[in-house]
Amino acid sequence: MSFAEVLRKIRVEEKDSYRSLSKKTGITHSYFDKIERGVSPINAKILEALIQVYPHHKTELVEAYCKTTIPKFVFDTICDSKIIEKGSVDIFKNEIKVFSVISNTDGVLLPEYGLREMSTTVNINEKDFCIEILGNEMGNFCDGDVLLVETIEKPWQLLNQKVVIIEKKGERFIKRVTIKNFKPCFESLNGLYEPLEYDEDIMLVGVVTKLLYRNLSEIKF
Numbered sequence: 001m002s003f004a005e006v007l008r009k010i011r012v013e014e015k016d017s018y019r020s021l022s023k024k025t026g027i028t029h030s031y032f033d034k035i036e037r038g039v040s041p042i043n044a045k046i047l048e049a050l051i052q053v054y055p056h057h058k059t060e061l062v063e064a065y066c067k068t069t070i071p072k073f074v075f076d077t078i079c080d081s082k083i084i085e086k087g088s089v090d091i092f093k094n095e096i097k098v099f100s101v102i103s104n105t106d107g108v109l110l111p112e113y114g115l116r117e118m119s120t121t122v123n124i125n126e127k128d129f130c131i132e133i134l135g136n137e138m139g140n141f142c143d144g145d146v147l148l149v150e151t152i153e154k155p156w157q158l159l160n161q162k163v164v165i166i167e168k169k170g171e172r173f174i175k176r177v178t179i180k181n182f183k184p185c186f187e188s189l190n191g192l193y194e195p196l197e198y199d200e201d202i203m204l205v206g207v208v209t210k211l212l213y214r215n216l217s218e219i220k221f
Contacts, residue, residue, distance in 0.1 A: 006064040025049040094124040103135030107173040146213035149206040156184040163208040
């Protein structure tokens with residue numbers, strides 16, 4: 001069955017209309033109609049929202065999503081090689097440090113952090129942490145986005161155009177690395193501040209590798 005067919009079957013079984021499902025997920029009812037008609041695509045964030053509403057149908061939803069988004073020969077190869085068991089996805093509960101950054105600043109992280117339990121498909125290393133974006137001024141990131149920062153040690157030249165966390169004189173910043181004349185400089189994600197030139201006081205703390213959470217009710221489909 002296609003994802004559209006699986007979603008419709010589950011929604012009918014659970015006696016949800018498009019509007020009731022919209023209220024539960026924060027996604028517009030018209031978008032669910034388009035998914036079931038095959039007009040609009042499914043993505044990982046909508047899948048995550050549906051799993052939260054229909055946890056007993058997680059395996060069914062994930063398998064349909066994989067069949068829809070992954071080429072058949074790749075999906076069959078993965079299943080046959082037992083890299084993953086067919087139709088199964090591990091969900092990890094991680095308690096992780098979450099720092100905040102206000103989107104219209106130069107990217108400086110607020111010094112205080114909170115501990116938050118997050119359910120993810122990745123088991124997060126205890127040295128890693130998260131950044132929560134506050135506001136909508138930070139490029140492609142949205143208010144409430146939670147980003148995973150992994151403590152990866154790499155040469156600056158391999159991080160060109162990556163979003164990173166750097167530390168300078170006790171303060172931490174979220175920046176984008178740009179290599180110029182073989183040296184890194186660090187650009188603000190909102191474009192409101194001059195790039196920060198590299199000096200010996202700047203240390204790499206970690207690299208932003210994943211978007212762990214996005215509030216779908218803020219997105220207009």
